[in-house]
Amino acid sequence: MNDRDVEVLGRAPLFEALDEEGAKALRAIVSEVHLSRGQTLFSEDQEGDRLYVVLDGKIKLTRTAPDGRENLLSVLGPSEMFGELSLFDPRPRTASAIAVTESRLAGVGHNDLWPFLKVHPEISIHLLRALAQRLRRTNENMADLVFTDVPGRVAKALLDLAERFGQPSESGLHVHHDLTQEELAQLVGASRETVNKALADFAQRGWLRIEARAVQVLDIDRLRKRSR
Amino acid sequence: MNDRDVEVLGRAPLFEALDEEGAKALRAIVSEVHLSRGQTLFSEDQEGDRLYVVLDGKIKLTRTAPDGRENLLSVLGPSEMFGELSLFDPRPRTASAIAVTESRLAGVGHNDLWPFLKVHPEISIHLLRALAQRLRRTNENMADLVFTDVPGRVAKALLDLAERFGQPSESGLHVHHDLTQEELAQLVGASRETVNKALADFAQRGWLRIEARAVQVLDIDRLRKRSR
DNA sequence: CTCATCCTGCGATGTGCGTCACACTGTGGT
DNA sequence: ACCACAGTGTGACGCACATCGCAGGATGAG
Numbered sequence: 001m002n003d004r005d006v007e008v009l010g011r012a013p014l015f016e017a018l019d020e021e022g023a024k025a026l027r028a029i030v031s032e033v034h035l036s037r038g039q040t041l042f043s044e045d046q047e048g049d050r051l052y053v054v055l056d057g058k059i060k061l062t063r064t065a066p067d068g069r070e071n072l073l074s075v076l077g078p079s080e081m082f083g084e085l086s087l088f089d090p091r092p093r094t095a096s097a098i099a100v101t102e103s104r105l106a107g108v109g110h111n112d113l114w115p116f117l118k119v120h121p122e123i124s125i126h127l128l129r130a131l132a133q134r135l136r137r138t139n140e141n142m143a144d145l146v147f148t149d150v151p152g153r154v155a156k157a158l159l160d161l162a163e164r165f166g167q168p169s170e171s172g173l174h175v176h177h178d179l180t181q182e183e184l185a186q187l188v189g190a191s192r193e194t195v196n197k198a199l200a201d202f203a204q205r206g207w208l209r210i211e212a213r214a215v216q217v218l219d220i221d222r223l224r225k226r227s228r
Numbered sequence: 229m230n231d232r233d234v235e236v237l238g239r240a241p242l243f244e245a246l247d248e249e250g251a252k253a254l255r256a257i258v259s260e261v262h263l264s265r266g267q268t269l270f271s272e273d274q275e276g277d278r279l280y281v282v283l284d285g286k287i288k289l290t291r292t293a294p295d296g297r298e299n300l301l302s303v304l305g306p307s308e309m310f311g312e313l314s315l316f317d318p319r320p321r322t323a324s325a326i327a328v329t330e331s332r333l334a335g336v337g338h339n340d341l342w343p344f345l346k347v348h349p350e351i352s353i354h355l356l357r358a359l360a361q362r363l364r365r366t367n368e369n370m371a372d373l374v375f376t377d378v379p380g381r382v383a384k385a386l387l388d389l390a391e392r393f394g395q396p397s398e399s400g401l402h403v404h405h406d407l408t409q410e411e412l413a414q415l416v417g418a419s420r421e422t423v424n425k426a427l428a429d430f431a432q433r434g435w436l437r438i439e440a441r442a443v444q445v446l447d448i449d450r451l452r453k454r455s456r
Numbered sequence: 457c458t459c460a461t462c463c464t465g466c467g468a469t470g471t472g473c474g475t476c477a478c479a480c481t482g483t484g485g486t
Numbered sequence: 487a488c489c490a491c492a493g494t495g496t497g498a499c500g501c502a503c504a505t506c507g508c509a510g511g512a513t514g515a516g
Contacts, residue, residue: 063367065375066456073367088353089360094367117353124352125316125345131359132317138366139291139301139322145373146417147293150473180493189374191474196495212482212493228294378503408463419504424465440463440512463512470505481494486487 001032001106005055009106011079012053013130017122026116030106035059035099042083043096049110051084057103058165058178061095062186072186075100075179077164081130087113088127100178145189148227151198153188155227158208162217169216176214202226229260229334233283237334239307240281241358245350254344258334263287263327270311271324277338279312285331286393286406289323290414300414303328303407305392309358315341316355328406373417376455379426381416383455386436390445397444404442430454 001009006027009015015023035041035057042048044064052059054076061073061082073095076082086093087110117123144153161177168174179187185195199215202208207223209216217223229237234255237243243251263269263285270276272292280287282304289301289310301323304310314321315338345352372381389405396402407415413423427443430436435451437444445451 063371065371067375069375071371071374073370085360085364088356089364091364094364118349121346121349121352124349124356127356128316128352128359131356131363132313135359135363135366136313136317136319136322138363138370142301142366142370142373142417143291143293143299145370146299147295147297181495182493189370192494193475193496194473197473200495210494409465410463420464421466421505422503428465438464458516460515461513463510465510466508468506471501471503473503474499474501476499477497479495481492483490483492485490 001027001055005104005106008055008078009053012081013126014051014053014081014108014123017126018120022120026108029112029116030108033105033107035103035105037099037102039099041097041099041105042093044094045092048083048086048093049090050107051081051087051113052097052105052107053081054078055104055106058100059103059105060098060100060179060183062098063095070186071189072183075161075177075187083107084127084131100183150188150190150194151201152227153190154184154195154198155202155223157184157188158215158217159220159223159227162220166217171216171218172208173217173220174214175217178213180213229255229283233332233334236283236306237281240309241354242279242281242309242336242351245354246348250348254336257340257344258336261333261335263331263333265327265330267327269325269327269333270321272322273320276311276314276321277318278335279309279315279341280325280333280335281309282306283332283334286328287331287333288326288328288407288411290326291323298414299417300411303389303405303415311335312355312359328411378416378418378422379429380455381418382412382423382426383430383451385412385416386443386445387448387451387455390448394445399444399446400436401445401448402442403445406441408441 009027010023015026018026033041041052041059056078059076059082061076063071063073065071082097144156148156158175162173162175165177166173166175181196181199182192185192188195199210202223203210205222207219209218237255238251243254246254261269269280269287284306287304287310289304291299291301293299310325372384376384386403390401390403393405394401394403409424409427410420413420416423427438430451431438433450435447437446
């Protein structure tokens with residue numbers, strides 16, 4: 001684990017409460033996992049009590065309906081945490097974790113983390129905050145599903161991805177989200193075709209340019225307006 | 229606060245980790261609130277750092293869209309907790325809490341609870357579990373919004389309400405949910421009219437009988453099948 | 457008891473978006 | 487260099503559900 005990894009880890013809710021001393025001790029009990037694009041880390045219904053922090057790359061969390069249709073809960077990048085639900089609430093996983101790009105992760109198991117929480121109760125507080133934020137965000141998304149039309153949800157999703165993965169560039173903001181339109185559709189709860197049409201419409205209006213698994217955002221303000 | 233209240237409180241995630249000693253100390257710092265039907269405890273965007281446990285009655289948590297349309301996040305009964313998000317993540321409230329029936333609540337403020345968490349770190353663990361469960365449930369509901377049709381969501385909502393508020397009776401299960409069809413509609417993310425038609429259809433099939441702010445569930449198995 | 461208000465029931469109409477169908481393009485594998 | 491297949495682009499069609507409109511019933515305040 002290199003210096004950059006240590007820094008990335010430090011921004012995760014699990015580590016941010018700790019001093020250098022504690023962080024070092026916690027780093028000692030995490031194990032590193034490497035995934036190539038498309039590889040599955042864990043699947044729905046599996047037992048599991050490991051929590052992960054993304055060091056590098058992107059991971060998607062998906063749920064599969066009985067009839068096979070899929071639903072993308074979120075796409076996670078560096079410093080973001082997942083898999084903790086099965087750790088705090090001992091049940092099988094309710095989502096699968098799949099690498100969207102080649103990725104490296106840091107994982108901690110229940111047995112290693114638990115004693116740590118006893119010694120460093122301040123971690124729990126930070127975890128509670130992290131879960132509270134997630135819950136807020138999820139409630140937000142629920143409301144959007146009910147009140148916002150598909151183009152609006154696509155705009156929202158792009159803005160969110162832009163905030164987290166966007167790189168400033170000559171002509172605007174380059175958002176290399178690494179998602180196919182199919183995955184984007186699963187993320188906003190719509191069909192691939194409808195998402196395609198929404199994107200085409202935005203592009204035609206000059207708000208963005210479509211690229212392979214990426215977009216160039218040209219007029220972020222218009223996009224913001226469309227998302228409300 | 230009577231014996232029944234103490235028992236109800238004891239089933240809340242906040243208390244379940246504590247021994248009689250600790251529970252007594254925690255009870256000493258909660259304050260009781262009384263609300264009559266329709267009364268608002270707190271509103272969206274307000275500052276707030278109190279957490280509540282329902283002692284008696286029912287509370288609904290709602291969000292209001294900019295255009296005024298409403299969205300019901302959940303209906304909470306005795307032993308259930310709410311308002312904790314603003315406590316763990318210090319931001320304004322993202323939902324309003326309104327009494328569906330006359331209710332009594334126990335409330336704890338940030339300043340009183342925080343030192344308690346330091347002394348009893350085991351509470352945090354239980355709170356983490358409670359939030360993890362809520363997150364799972366919310367993800368579930370999101371998927372339903374995307375994959376399940378309105379009648380299916382109505383069936384699901386009724387089954388959930390039945391599980392939490394149902395009373396066995398002569399002809400089946402009496403579920404006095406105290407919600408108007410409008411509120412039920414906001415809960416499942418549909419229009420009042422569509423929910424009405426779904427209910428009428430269920431009743432016509434003999435699965436349930438419609439009453440004022442309540443239903444008699446006659447054939448719970450059919451209802452379960454329809455919800456999948 | 458009486459009126460006003462909230463709630464329920466239900467048909468008519470319109471539309472956003474899912475589904476289907478198919479063509480085009482880019483990319484990676486051999 | 488080639489083919490196969492995954493991903494993208496776009497039109498035609500139908501349907502589930504929102505919206506609108508209204509009427510009948512329940513509830514509760516005075």
